[in-house]
Amino acid sequence: MKRQFFQSKYILAAAVVAGGLFFHACSKSFLEREPQGSLTPASVSTKAGIGELLIGAYAALDGQQEAQAAIGGGGPWEAAPSNWIYGSVAAGDAHKGSDATDQPPISLIATGQFDASNGFFNTKWKVLFDGVVRVNVILSLLPDVKDMTDAEKTQVQAEGRFLRGHYYFELKKMFNKVPWVDETHLDDYKQPNNVDIWPKIEEDFKYAYDNLPNTQSQIGRANKWAAAAYLAKTYVYEKKWTDAKPLFTTIIAQGVTSKGERYKLTDRFEDNFDAATKNNTESVFAIQMSANNGSGLIANGNQGEMLNFPYNSPFGCCGFYQPTQDLVNSYRTDANGLPYLDDYNTQAVKSDMKILSTAPFTPDAGNLDPRLDWTVGRRGIPFLDWGNHPGRSWVRDQDYAGPYAPKKNVYWQYNQDKYKDPNSWAPGSAINLVLIRYSDVLLLAAETEAELGNLDAAQGYVNDVRTRAANPKTAVYKYLNDAAPMGGFSTTPAANYVVANYPAGRFAAQGKDYALKAIRFERKLELAMEGQRYFDIVRWGTANAELTKFYAYESKITSDLGGAKFVTPRNEYYPIPQRQIDLSLKGGVKTLEQNTGY
Known part of the structure; x- marks a missing residue:
């Protein structure tokens, strides 16, 4: 099965199968279960089925499937949620590394010479929209589930909308012109990308903030303070400073981890990058990773x-x-x-x-x-x-x-x-x-x-x-x-x-x-080296100056930056993958528009 976003007949199947095939692939805590096989449509219209689908929506966070590949194909590194290629290598934190012949598409990204045919962008796009689709299927099925209370449905909806907010936040900061596809579009998924979706992302995070609990019984699930942080970060990207300020003030004064511990910086910087000290008081929201847990995955x-x-x-x-x-x-x-x-x-x-x-x-x-x-x-x-x-x-x-x-x-x-x-x-x-x-x-x-x-x-x-x-x-x-x-x-x-x-x-x-x-x-x-800098310097409007200075300095030290340049406004966002534009035909007309400069 191909997991490409613009193939409607596979959307529901992909999301339903996600609960059975991918829900155990992401964490050492609640995301880890014994393989159950694929789920049937009947089984997902229950509390248990919705629960498995929600775990599947969380499992898409790491972008990986079991066979050493990204969801929908491509190398795991192409879809890395750390954005080490798109957020750090592209911004001068790091060189691609290895040698000149290895993974040449990254070299094009590192030097600002990428275009819409670069398959890495298509991999990233597919993975993020796979997460969106998984959430949308949950939200579309939820009203008809009979064995859940209204409160239980509200929490599932809040967790789902938090996750959808995350996937769209990633899409928006990378590609800018992104189509909004929610649970009302399962039969009409070819939506245009000519409308700013920041307000929709805000709505999802606001709903999550208003309806998620302070704490969670299982590590890895989002709580209200993770939603608050994402909402505040969304406001920062939009330059809505007066909206962001009271939210940050509240988070800093009252915010707690899903375990109920007050947010604070750890004494040791390295505790944030050590498996033995993960899920500490500095972790607002993290993708749960595990190893040697007996699953063989x-x-x-x-x-x-x-x-x-x-x-x-x-x-x-x-x-x-x-x-x-x-x-x-x-x-x-x-x-x-x-x-x-x-x-x-x-x-x-x-x-x-x-x-x-x-x-x-x-x-x-x-x-x-x-x-x-x-x-x-x-x-x-x-x-x-x-x-x-x-x-x-x-x-x-x-x-x-x-x-x-x-x-x-x-x-x-x-x-x-x-x-x-x-x-x-x-x-x-x-x-x-x-x-x-x-x-x-x-x-x-x-x-x-x-x-x-x-x-x-x-x-x-x-x-x-x-x-x-x-x-x-x-x-x-x-x-x-x-x-x-x-x-x-x-x-x-x-x-x-x-x-x-x-x-x-x-x-x-x-x-x-x-x-x-x-x-x-x-x-x-x-x-x-945490995949943030490219998106920071773009939103600050300093990317051209910073990268021009970087290329001039660093190219005297290494040989990998030949032809590097930053072109404004072209390089401020990555191109909409050409494959997705080609798949967006509706009545013979392409639904998706390309970003400026490509």
Whole structure:
């Protein structure tokens, strides 16, 4: 069966089968069930059937099916919910990595030379609309279910609309011109994409916020505060600052996790990227990942990141997603522990570029923000408990993509028996994919306050994030014995970590433009390699300037950015996949319009 959005006769079947085939493929908690086979239409018109379909709608979050492929076909990485290609590689957080011959469609995305024929966009489109379809089928069946109370139906509708809001949020920020297809369109799915759907996304998140409970009995289900955060983030994308402000204030004052714990930043930055500490107080909404749970399912682990481990290393594969020198330089701090907001690339961090792993190398001795070494693997610094990163020997083609390795997606050695997914040709892991975490909320709140002229409040939120960065628990420490990295860590920092808060009144004294610059830079540092930056710089209107500067600097270091350019407004959104436009014929006329410039 083809799972393409514009094939109506398969829509209901795809969604019904989803409950039976995919509901167990996503998490270690409530999303995990024994395979039950496909569901019949009769069975889904019951409380139990609706429950399975709802689990199927959650299961689409990771975009993966069981056979090492995205839902509807394509590589798992093409549909990765982290958006590591579309949100980070495209924005200068990272190089594609590997070598020039491997996954060339990513190179086109990395250099701004993509077009509507790039199959990666079609994969992403199909996966997100598969999630939409799953929700729409639930909502269409729900009124006729006889063995559910009104309250139970309301909660299912709220969870479904939360999920649909997420899928459309992703579609909107990537493709802009997106057709709105809801439960009333199952017989008329070829809707036009010439109407702004932000109001519809707002409606879904508002309904979820108003009707979801504070807590949930099962980890992984959305609660009202996850919906509130998504709604507030939607307002930010729309620049509705006066709507966003009271919502952020309420979330920060009252918000709790689905387990009922008050939102707060963890003491340790790395707790957000460790399977042993997932679902913590900073996790607002996360895709639940698992490994070694006895199911034998490949897609349980985070297969969207399967390419993103150091090459020729204990992980085996594949050398993609290498952080850029530009990103690394961003973590340089001055004598006062503050970042260089404008000229960070004149303060370049020392690297082992073109130095053999067998040759001596001493890491940079200057001031650095410790978040660097939980985000980037670099020569001579502990790579979790796998040993000091050896440099060139773990890089597939250093001249092509630089000397660094990703780190936030990597599992630890000491507990890999629990958290490594060994069922595929490349690693998977049980590290959750956190879609919204509390530091993101704080920085969005800071941005909102700054836009409204409340600069002291904005600085307070930024300093909350920087206070955690300055916590000694966030530093990376040297091993007790380099030859036995699992033997523990010393009390000696692995680098010269110096990070501090902005002095009282700094934002107010320097003005709104300075405050926004500092907030935006803090998002770069805090959320690096998390698939957010491209969408941030586009919504800020700074993408052309930022990427033009990045290409000019980074292309002198690596060879993978030839021809790179950002064209406004063309590159502000990805193209509507040509395959979907071709499938949208209605009475011989294409329903879908292409974005500007394609």
